[in-house]
Each structure stands twice: as structure tokens, then as C-alpha cells.
Amino acid sequence: MALTPSNMLPLGTKAPDFSLVDTKDNQVKSLDELKGTAGTLVMFICNHCPFVIHVNTELSQLAKDYIAKGINCIAISSNDIDNYPQDAPHLMKQNAVDHHYIFPYLYDQTQEVAKAYDAACTPDFFLFDSELILVYAGQLDDSRPGNGIPVTGKDLRAAMDAVIAGKSVNLDQKPSMGCNIKWK
Template sequence: MALTASNMLPLGTKAPDFSLIDTKDDQIKSLIGHKGITGTLVMFICNHCPFVIHVNEQLVALANDYKAKGINCIAISSNDVEHYPQDGPELMRQNALVNNYPFPYLYDETQNVAKAYDAACTPDFFLFDADLSLVYAGQLDDSRPSNDIPVTGKDLRIAMDHLVNNTSINPKQKPSMGCNIKWKN
């Protein structure tokens, strides 16, 4: 595991479109087809990363809390499954069921979507407004598996609350930290 920080895609960047297989139901899901009326949170996660495992419960709570407020969440796994088979589609489906993911869990087999988003780590968060312009690219909160700080989702929740209330989101954002995305050779 290599501790990696997110690349901090510039605010205002338009969300790259995608169509990927949802491992939960084997249906193709697109960004446009799943975007929220208020905003869309695109999360790069995977099954085996201890940083993602550490925040899974909060990701579910966050998605459930903000769906009624018009923010849809989408999770994407882009890891190389040849070298990391625990992140393959069938195990993604099982993980989504065990954790009660209320959002699609998409498989980025080509890794083209992760590259388009300049995603670097798991978890990596990209919050877009109703027009799919990036308003937040940062951490969930200060909690990490190695510290005793509770997982609250504070940083991301503050950004989502500002989006819901149509108020300015602080442009000073802390990068997410986690395992590096496992790129194919």
C-alpha cells in the first residue's frame, strides 16, 4: 500500500462523461443518466483498501442523507484486477451488498474514467454541481485508519451542505489520502 494524495482536479472542471457496468445489477450506468438535480458525487473506491474500508459506513450514510437533497452518489473502482483480483466485479457486487451501498458501484475496466478524472487514490472524491462543474475535490474528513479521529464525513458534508444551500464552497480544500489506484502495466 502506497499512501497517496489526490491530484486535486481544478475547481470548475466539467465532469468527464462515462458509461460503465454497475456490478450491483449488471446494467450500464452513465454519468448523465445518474446525475442529481442538485449535484453529483463521484467517488473512486475499491474493495480492499483499508482507507475505504475505514469510511464505508460513512459513505453509505452520506449517500442516504443527501439523496433526498438532490445529490446522487456514484462509486467507481478502477483497480487492475489481474494483480488485485479482490477488486474484481463479482467481489465488487458482494461488497456492495454487504455494505448496503445505496449508489451504483461501477467497474472501470479500461481505467479510462479514472484517468479522465485524474483520480489518484482510494478514496478520491469529486463533487459536481447541477451543471456538472467541479465544486469540491478533497477529503471526506481528517480520520484515517491509523488515527483515533472519528469518521464523520465533516469536510465533504460541509461542501455538500453549501451546494444544497446554494452558498459558496471554500476553495481551500484538503486532498483525500488513501491507497494509490492500482494501474495496469
């Protein structure tokens, strides 16, 4: 497990478009059809990363709290499944069921979407406003496996609350930290 910070895609970047298979129902879904009315959260996650496992409950709760407020959540796994078979699509589907994901869990087989977003780690968070302009590219909160800090999602929640309220998101954004994306 290599501790890797996010690359912090520049704020103001337009969300790169994509169409990927949702492992929950095997249907191809596009960013345009999944985006929220108030905003869109794109999360790069995977099944096996201890950093993602540490925050899975909060990711599910975040979606429950914010989808009804107009911020849709989208999870994407881009890991190389030949070397990390625990991240295969059929296991992504099971992981989504086990953790009560109410958001799509998409598989980026070519890794082109992760590259377009400059994703570096799992979890890696990208919050876009209603026009799909990046307003937050930072951490969920200060909690990490083993550091004793409770998982609250406070940093990402504050950004999402600002988007909903039509306010500016705090520009002081700490990078997310996690396992590196497993590139082919």
C-alpha cells in the same frame, strides 16, 4: 499500501462523461442518467483498500443523507483486477451488499474514467454542482486508519450542504489520502 494524495482536479472542471457497468445489476449506466438534480458526488473506491474500509459506513450514510436532497452518489472502482482480484466485479457487487450501498458501484475496466478524472487514490472524491461543474475535490474528513480521529465526513458534508444551499463551497480543500489506484 502506498499512502497517496489526490491530484486535486482543478475546480471549475466539467465532469468527464462516462458509461460503465454497474456491478450491482450488470447494467451500463451513464453519468447523464446518474447525475443528481442538485449535485453529483463521484467517488473512486475499491474493495480492499484500508482507507476505504475505514470509511465504508460513512459512505453509505452519506448517500442515505444526501440522495434525498438531490445529490446523487456514484462509486467507481478502476483497479487492475488481474493483480488485485479482490476488486473484481463480482466481489464489488458483494461489497455493495455488505456495506448497504444505495448508490451504483461501477467498474472502470479500461481505467479511462479514472484517468479522465485524474483520480489518484482510493478514496478520491469529486463533488459537482447541478451543472456538473467541479466544486469540491478533497477529503472526506481528517480521519485515517489508526489516527484515532472519528469518521464524520465533515469536510465533504460541508461541501455538499453548500451545494444544496446554493452557496459557494469553501476553496480551502485538503486532498484526500489513500491507497494509490492500481494501474495496469
